[in-house]
Amino acid sequence: MNFNLTKEQEMVKTLMREFAEKEVKPIAADIDEEERFPRETVEKMARYAMMGIPFPKELGGAGGDTLSYIIAVEELSRVCGTTGVILSAHTSLGAHPIYQYGTEEQKEKYLKPLAEGKYLGAFGLTEPNAGTDAACQQTIAVLEGNHYVIDGSKVFITNGGESDIYIIFAMTDKAKGTRGISAFIVEKDFPGFSIGKIENKMGIRGSSTSELIFENCIVPKENLLGQEGKGFGIAMQTLDGGRIGIAAQALGIAQGALDECTKYMKERKQFGKPLAAFQGLQWMYADMATKVQAARFLVYNAAMKKDQKLPFATEAAMAKLFASETAMEVTTNAVQIHGGYGYIREYPIERMMRDAKITEIYEGTSQVQKMVIAANLLK
Amino acid sequence: MKIVVCIKQVPDTNEVRIDPKTGTLIREGVPSIINHDDKNALEEALQLKDKYEDVHITVLTMGPPQADVALRESLAMGADRAILVSDRAFAGSDTWATAKTLTAAVKKIGDYDIIFCGRQAIDGDTAQVGPQLAEDLGLPQITYVTHLEIEGNKVKAHRALEDGYEVLTTEMPCLLTTIKELNEPRYSSVRGIFEAYKEKTVEMWNAKDIAISLEETGLNSSPTNVRQTFTPSPKGQGMILEGNGRDTVSELLFKLSEKHLI
Numbered sequence: 001m002n003f004n005l006t007k008e009q010e011m012v013k014t015l016m017r018e019f020a021e022k023e024v025k026p027i028a029a030d031i032d033e034e035e036r037f038p039r040e041t042v043e044k045m046a047r048y049a050m051m052g053i054p055f056p057k058e059l060g061g062a063g064g065d066t067l068s069y070i071i072a073v074e075e076l077s078r079v080c081g082t083t084g085v086i087l088s089a090h091t092s093l094g095a096h097p098i099y100q101y102g103t104e105e106q107k108e109k110y111l112k113p114l115a116e117g118k119y120l121g122a123f124g125l126t127e128p129n130a131g132t133d134a135a136c137q138q139t140i141a142v143l144e145g146n147h148y149v150i151d152g153s154k155v156f157i158t159n160g161g162e163s164d165i166y167i168i169f170a171m172t173d174k175a176k177g178t179r180g181i182s183a184f185i186v187e188k189d190f191p192g193f194s195i196g197k198i199e200n201k202m203g204i205r206g207s208s209t210s211e212l213i214f215e216n217c218i219v220p221k222e223n224l225l226g227q228e229g230k231g232f233g234i235a236m237q238t239l240d241g242g243r244i245g246i247a248a249q250a251l252g253i254a255q256g257a258l259d260e261c262t263k264y265m266k267e268r269k270q271f272g273k274p275l276a277a278f279q280g281l282q283w284m285y286a287d288m289a290t291k292v293q294a295a296r297f298l299v300y301n302a303a304m305k306k307d308q309k310l311p312f313a314t315e316a317a318m319a320k321l322f323a324s325e326t327a328m329e330v331t332t333n334a335v336q337i338h339g340g341y342g343y344i345r346e347y348p349i350e351r352m353m354r355d356a357k358i359t360e361i362y363e364g365t366s367q368v369q370k371m372v373i374a375a376n377l378l379k
Numbered sequence: 380m381k382i383v384v385c386i387k388q389v390p391d392t393n394e395v396r397i398d399p400k401t402g403t404l405i406r407e408g409v410p411s412i413i414n415h416d417d418k419n420a421l422e423e424a425l426q427l428k429d430k431y432e433d434v435h436i437t438v439l440t441m442g443p444p445q446a447d448v449a450l451r452e453s454l455a456m457g458a459d460r461a462i463l464v465s466d467r468a469f470a471g472s473d474t475w476a477t478a479k480t481l482t483a484a485v486k487k488i489g490d491y492d493i494i495f496c497g498r499q500a501i502d503g504d505t506a507q508v509g510p511q512l513a514e515d516l517g518l519p520q521i522t523y524v525t526h527l528e529i530e531g532n533k534v535k536a537h538r539a540l541e542d543g544y545e546v547l548t549t550e551m552p553c554l555l556t557t558i559k560e561l562n563e564p565r566y567s568s569v570r571g572i573f574e575a576y577k578e579k580t581v582e583m584w585n586a587k588d589i590a591i592s593l594e595e596t597g598l599n600s601s602p603t604n605v606r607q608t609f610t611p612s613p614k615g616q617g618m619i620l621e622g623n624g625r626d627t628v629s630e631l632l633f634k635l636s637e638k639h640l641i
Contacts, residue, residue: 011451011576048567053569062570064573068573
């Protein structure tokens with residue numbers, strides 16, 4: 001197994017590190033405090049072709065690969081978990097399903113502006129009563145002539161209210177269960193579509209998480225994504241890819257917390273010597289660094305499998321499970337190492353700990369990842 | 380408009396560490412970057428390209444094969460063509476021999492209106508190569524450019540002075556050296572990075588390609604040579620004299636004369 005990055009990937013990493021340090025880090029604490037969506041960062045990312053890294057140039061993308069995109073999410077998340085998830089939800093959940101399942105017309109009309117960063121994308125699957133049990137969809141879509149009429153609501157939608165394009169799942173045939181779910185491309189201005197409550201969250205507070213409301217929402221027939229009844233498969237396969245993005249977000253948050261510890265442990269002195277000289281803390285730090293590196297190998301491995309067009313669902317679930325739990329553990333220990341300074345908002349550590357928690361929950365909880373891993377390996 | 384931008388790949392540090400035993404730079408573990416002032420040079424060329432039609436930018440560097448990365452980055456930022464002038468015969472060139480070598484390369488490029496160079500490299504700090512190149516090519520030059528306008532076939536530039544700037548106009552072709560006050564370099568685009576590696580090439584030119592004689596380049600053709608490089612030893616502790624004016628002044632005079640400074 002070879003984890004050496006190509007020259008292109010190395011250069012993307014250097015670019016994203018510099019961009020994150022100069023453009024993202026300086027506002028990370030403010031957007032968290034103010035719950036402000038960093039629109040200016042999204043515009044800058046669009047200018048430098050960061051909003052469609054894995055898509056072909058002809059479709060508005062950067063002509064890159066999954067691993068480069070994953071590295072971008074990692075480097076952004078290293079300084080700001082919010083910015084990392086905005087890119088991840090946009091690319092993996094908003095744009096990718098159109099790339100994989102869209103018609104040529106849909107790609108031209110929707111994927112191109114998404115990949116160019118002119119549009120922001122989101123994905124609406126979760127409902128009040130359909131979280132982990134995603135098949136329990138209550139939103140319905142009825143075909144009436146040349147359009148579908150959608151009724152229902154979605155909750156906890158990342159980039160909700162900020163996006164131009166939403167991939168929405170709804171029941172077209174309730175009797176068929178999961179085989180009755182279909183996927184649709186919904187524009188923010190379609191009649192009958194509105195944004196409900198914007199959630200007030202523990203972490204990733206600069207990202208927008210909202211309710212989506214559909215009341216007799218009119219969606220043209222040509223906006224059906226894939227075939228009718230194939231929506232559940234589209235959702236599950238999209239989430240397989242999305243998990244690598246969230247795993248990269250978790251990895252970046254963990255690396256960011258570790259980097260803060262590296263700096264703090266050398267600077268902070270107690271009992272006449274730097275924290276770095278205390279063996280109790282050295283052992284804690286060594287465990288943190290080791291887990292971060294192990295997480296990186298799992299995440300990169302899943303991305304490489306996807307790039308090689310090999311099955312990657314198990315690898316993506318393992319990467320997300322391990323990276324998110326590593327992020328939670330590393331940020332919690334990073335707060336401990338920083339002591340009182342870790343708990344106050346003048347330091348970025350407490351924000352990293354709050355941001356880390358969601359990575360164990362969204363796009364499949366840790367428990368769901370274990371179900372996926374076991375089901376795939378024991379079949 | 381045809382533009383040539385000369386860049387140099389340098390170690391990414393303002394505190395170049397030197398091995399005290401050998402007197403050479405310690406390059407291990409130090410990533411390489413495009414020299415800062417040279418990035419301003421490239422940015423200015425790219426801004427001209429954004430503003431005017433038919434601007435073509437060639438980026439030129441003399442260096443070891445690893446300098447390929449710096450040229451790819453220039454392509455990723457938006458340059459059109461990249462040339463790496465590289466030959467073992469060039470090793471050990473000082474600024475004189477470097478300018479002669481670049482002159483030969485620029486002559487092979489042939490057609491140009493403006494040559495941009497960064498003011499100086501963060502590793503050597505000489506600020507000589509740009510002006511020497513202008514002299515060797517017989518071009519008018521404006522150094523320390525902080526502002527630039529194109530007026531017909533002339534350039535009008537602000538040239539930074541210690542306490543202000545002067546406004547100079549010259550005809551093209553000309554050579555300009557740039558400083559960081561000129562602009563804020565853009566990032567590479569991710570698309571640009573993949574194009575730089577997948578679609579574009581870096582041309583490799585050796586001594587024969589640019590028809591330079593071995594009397595003009597390399598260590599033996601360099602009139603300057605480095606006898607020794609060293610890190611200055613830290614200065615001693617300062618001293619603060621306290622007390623009333625009269626006493627401290629006479630004590631100061633005594634201390635200075637004791638050290639034979641006055």
